[in-house]
Amino acid sequence: MKPWREVAIPHADVLKGTFQQSEFAADMTAVHSGKAPHEYQDAAAFFERTYITEGMRLLLTQVAQRLSDRGGEPVIQLQTAFGGGKTHTLLAVYHLATRKCPLSELQGIPTLIERAGLMDVPQARVAVIDGNAHAPGQPWVARSVGVSPALWSSQSGRDAHAPRIHTLWGELAWQLGGSDGYAMVKEADANGTSPGKDVLRQLLEAYAPCVVLMDELVAYIRQFPDGQTLSGGSYDSNLSFVQALTEAVKLVPTAVVLASLPESEVEAGSSRGVAALQALEKTFGRVQALWKPVATEEAFEIVRRRLFEPIKDVKTRDAVCRAFADAYLAEGAKLPSETQEGRYYDRLCAAYPIHPEVFDRLYEDWTTIDGFQRTRGVLKLMAKVINRLWKNNDQDSMILPGSLPLADGDVRNEMTYLLPPGWDAVIEGDIDGERAETTELEGREPRFGQVQAARRVARTLFLGSAPASVATKSGIRGLDRGRVMLGCLQPGQTTAVYSDALNRLADRLHYLNSNGDKAADATRYWFDTRANLRREMEDRKRRFDDKTDVRKKIEETVKKLFDRVPLFDGVHVFTPHADVPDDNALRLVVLPLEQAYLKDAPHAATDAVLEYLRMHGGQPRHRANRLIFLAADHAVLSRLRDATRVALAWSSIVEDVDEGRLNIDQNQLTQARKEARAASEVLPRAARECFKWLLCPVQDDPTAMKPAIEPFPLNTTSGTAPGELERVCRENELVIETWSPIHLRDHLRRFYWKPDQPHTRALAFWEDSLRYLYLPRLKSREVLAAVVRTGAASQDFFGTAYGFTDGKYDGFQFGDGGVSLDDTLLLIEPEAAKQHALALRNPIEAKPPEAQMTSRGDAETQRVEKKDASSDLRGSATLREQSLVRTFRGSVEVNTTLAKSKLNTIAEEVIALLASDPNATVRITLEIDAEFPQGASDTIRRAVSENANSLGFKTKDWE
Structure with a gap:
């Protein structure tokens, strides 16, 4: 799809940025005096850029019928909000009545006249009464009738005999009839009193068909002080003139009066202005106002004609709008319901290249701000937006709410000058700009940065939530998720990335507020100049150590x-x-x-x-x-x-x-x-x-x-x-809850069962498993008890006994099961258990358990066995002669890597028991024998000698 800039070309003044505020403000006096820009001064150019709205059509029809003596209202009051197009409509009447070209050259007028049942509209005299043109207390020189505006601007074009005008009725008479017309009200003009209905009727009849255009009456009348008379008359005399004029024009079939009044008291200004507005409303109140405000759809064409050249590539426009409509249908319920209707495509075409959502937000939200003009304000804002987007080479398919370049100073100032103070900080910090949070987020998240998702979401929220009066207007503040998506989404994209960006912004931005769970579609989001407590939270975060x-x-x-x-x-x-x-x-x-x-x-x-x-x-x-x-x-x-x-x-x-x-x-x-x-x-x-x-x-x-x-x-x-x-x-068997007896047997064979001692205490294994990391980490002692019970029921793993005395196992069992884990339980190597079981059945053939892993031909062992046997024959007498044991001497070799743990165990389980007898004398000598086949280094020798001295070693020799 082509971007909007290749289909809709802005007017030259928009592209160059040479438009001025005054060029968007229709000025009746400037047009009447010939000093307005060409598009306002020339009738054909004016109607070429003017979209005839429904309200303007009805009003021009009434004027045409009145001037043609075919009926029509004699007095028409225009009263809308500030910037509602009142003055523009008066200008349309002015050009229709004073045209210097055929009606066929006025775009849109021939169709209007034909629908009104007329063949032509006669040219008419026009009097323009502009309340801003003159001061009530300062007479002015009348402009010569028939003199061109260009000539009148020079001194040579001035009429030396032109009178000095004092009042509005004097100006009205001079504009309609020159010196002859002025003569009819000269006395009333001089003394500042209203000429009355009859004189005004005669004036209108003499110069009919005629049109009287009255603009900014409130601005003029409110200047009269209470109880004082100025050269322009008094407050009451001016109200009397207006009332007399409305009565007189009814009596002249081809005369018509159009007057514009502000809609709100705020526009009326001071209390004096409010009083003047109320008085004029009563005066015109007897006449039904036919004026209808500009509808949002009509604004589409008004803005397009004023800001863009006529679109020539209609097929491309329609294709772009169709792509948008299809994208909306594909997203379904994620977007507002109106986007699912077929007529939304027509709205897209009518508003192109500006998205309808932009107009909806401006006309529904921004026009509620006092001072924001419905037509003029929108034109001025969008002209600056289009100028900046054009310079930035914007490639969007349409100008969406998310496209607004709020980082641009002119655009930002245009949108914030009517808002409360503080919005500049909100935009710069949270919404758009090099230092904004949205820009930083897009820099860190490429999927957001590719489509400027964060900035588009923030811009859309600003457009829809910045007007301070939104909350007071409907009680509902901000935009829901679907409308935010509508302000960002373009064909070829999905709402997912924008929805994710909205969630991230709701967690990060200081001035973004919401009224519910951010994951809910009904949650509404809005910006406010008051921080949303996030900044307070950020400040407090730094307080915690x-x-x-x-x-x-x-x-x-x-x-x-x-x-x-x-x-x-x-x-x-x-x-x-x-x-x-x-x-x-x-x-x-x-x-x-x-x-x-x-x-x-x-x-x-x-x-x-x-x-x-x-x-x-x-x-x-x-x-x-x-x-x-x-x-x-x-x-x-x-x-x-x-x-x-x-x-x-x-x-x-x-x-x-x-x-x-x-x-x-x-x-x-x-x-x-x-x-x-x-x-x-x-x-x-x-x-x-x-x-x-x-x-x-x-x-x-x-x-x-x-x-x-x-x-x-x-x-x-x-x-x-x-x-x-x-x-x-x-x-990963980091903790063992269920174990197999085969694993227990393997560990016992590796670490516990020795040739001269084929058994070990079961609890010795448990106690060692608590200490040594190379043993399994059992969840509890019960795990070992379960393994022992299972293993004891088979002859494949180990035998059991509850003691070992004189080469015999007490409580020996092998493959019988039914054992319990206690301090006395012994686990016997299966081959030794088998030999012991045989010995119990056939003592002659069986080997004693302690000798099953030694050679049967060991002579020394046989001598020991014979000695033990003869010793047993001595009987109890010999046993009685034996004395009590009085000395214990023990030695043990300690593995170097386990020395610290092993020595602590010896201290707890041997030395502590020996010392428990208060009569015992316990002496402990630690003997260390270290060999260095390659010779000990000087560093080790020096360190060991120094440490041995400090620890009180009795011997510490090196050889």
């Missing part, structure tokens, strides 16, 4: 988010390692914000995890395998902090209103409560999106210096936060 207020709010939110996670016995949010218990419970530790996880640089989080695993306050942690960690995503953390500040800010505003510390109107209170609720709902979602990294310590190799921290991302969009956390733990 990240390390105190924001951190505390996030902590509360995360605690609620992960309040109940059945898989864990405890959840600790931002808790120091000293306050995370070191016990058997399975715990989730949420790392503080300072220790967020960054995929490319995870050290802050992983180092924190290692610190929790090592320390419990000032003491080493013994049950490190009971902790799993949750960390924030460093890349999302800033958004969470911002969402938290927003929630705190809105909450503080509502609190201040409730406590009486902040006074706002009801609409703002509704907005504050709505925004506070929305922010509180956003915060948990933002927290879940941020806390998405589950960090689990793992150690596949028991000899590794330190464990690895493996990250697992959580899905933040499905299910609940606790449910997703549990899912990741189960699927």
Whole structure:
């Protein structure tokens, strides 16, 4: 499709920007004196650019019938709002009566005359009474009758004998009849008294057919002071003249009087003007006014004729309008209902290249502003809009509300000079311009920037909501979503991008207000010069400190988010390692914000995890395998902090209103409560999106210096936060709730069963699984109990017993099941259990359990067995002779990587028991034997020697 600029070409003065305010203001006196622009001065040019509206057609028909003595109203009153086209209509009558060319050259007039049943309209004398042309107290020199306007403007064209006119009736008589006509009212003009109905009737009869055009009467009459007489007469004498003229013209069949009056008291001016308007309304009130205001559809043609050349490529225009209509049908209910009607296509064609929505907003909303002229104001505004769009090489298919270049100073000034102060800041900050929020948003979001979606939405809202009287007119303020879309959408586009832009703007802009849920189609949006509390919110956001207020709010939110996670016995949010218990419970530790996880640089989080695993306050942690960690995503953390500040800010505003510390109107209170609720709902979602990294310590190799921290991302969009956390733990076996006996057997074989000791305490495995990261992380002791019960029922995994004494298992079972997990339960390697079972059935052939993994031909073992057997034969006498044990000596080799944990365990479970006897004397000697095949470095030697001295080592020799 072609853009509008290739189909509708503006007039030269619009393109050049040489139009002036005065050129849009029809001036009766300027035309009468020959000083008006060509399009107003020349009759043919005037009607070429004038669209004859329904009201103008009726009025011209009445005038033509009256001048032709075919009836018609003698007195016609024109009364509409400011800028309603009254003066333009008077000019149409003026050119019809004073034309110097055939009627056929006046565009639109021949058809009008034919419909009125006339063959022709006689030329007539015209008197123009312009209340703004003269002052009541200053006589003026009459212009010579018959002298051309161009000649009259020079001194040579002046009549030296022309009288000095004092009153409106003197001017009327001079314009109709020159010196002869003036002689009929000369005395009345001199003394300032009304000439009366009879004299005026004689005057009109003498110079009929004639037309009297009276404009701005109120502006003239209101200048007379109370109780004073000026050269132009008095207040009462002028009202008497008007009344006498309306009575006289009724008596002359080919005379007609047309008078324009303002519609509102505001236009009348002072209290004196209001009184004059009321008096004139009573005078003309007896005559029915035939004037009809310009309809919106008629304005289409008025503006098009004045601003654009005639459209030659009608097919292209129709194709563009059809494309718009089809696009509206495709969007259906997302747009206003009138766009779904077939006649909306006709409106598009009639208004082209300006979209009908522009006219609707101007004529329905902007004309309610006092001082905005219905025709003149629209013409002047659109001329500046078209000039700027043409210079900007605008490529829109039509000029829509979203096309208005509000960033241009001339256009902005034209639209704001009648609005209350403060709109410049609204436009520059929120709507249009280099520093506007809309421009910034489009720069960050390419899909908005491609079609200027944010600016178009904001411009449309401004056009439809800026007039301050909209709310008082109907009680409904602003535009709904469908009408906003109508002001932006072009063929080939969808409303989705503009709808998204509207949602984003509703969250960002300081001066954009709404009266409901932004997702609802019935919600209305409008701009106001008062900030919508968003600026107050932005100011308050900066008051909250990240390390105190924001951190505390996030902590509360995360605690609620992960309040109940059945898989864990405890959840600790931002808790120091000293306050995370070191016990058997399975715990989730949420790392503080300072220790967020960054995929490319995870050290802050992983180092924190290692610190929790090592320390419990000032003491080493013994049950490190009971902790799993949750960390924030460093890349999302800033958004969470911002969402938290927003929630705190809105909450503080509502609190201040409730406590009486902040006074706002009801609409703002509704907005504050709505925004506070929305922010509180956003915060948990933002927290879940941020806390998405589950960090689990793992150690596949028991000899590794330190464990690895493996990250697992959580899905933040499905299910609940606790449910997703549990899912990741189960699927990745980070926490084991159900275990197989085969896995338990494999771990026992690897770490516990030895050739000289094929059994181990079941609880030893449980206790070690609490400590060592290379062992499985069981949810609870009951998981191990279930595995033992299942495994004990089979001969494939292990045998069980409740004690081992003198080479025999007490309570031995193998494949029988029915065991319970307690402190005495032993788990026996399956081959050893099998041998022990055979020994119970056939003691001669079976090997003793403690020797099933050694060579049967071990002579030393056989000697031990014989010695033990002979010892048993000595009997009870020998046992009685044995003395009580008085000394314990023990030694153990400790794996270097597990030294810290192992030594703590020895201290708790061996040394502490020995020291529990108050009579015991316990001495502990730690012996260290380190070998360096390649030789120890000087650094190690120096550091170890210094540390050994400070720790009080008795021997510390190097060899």
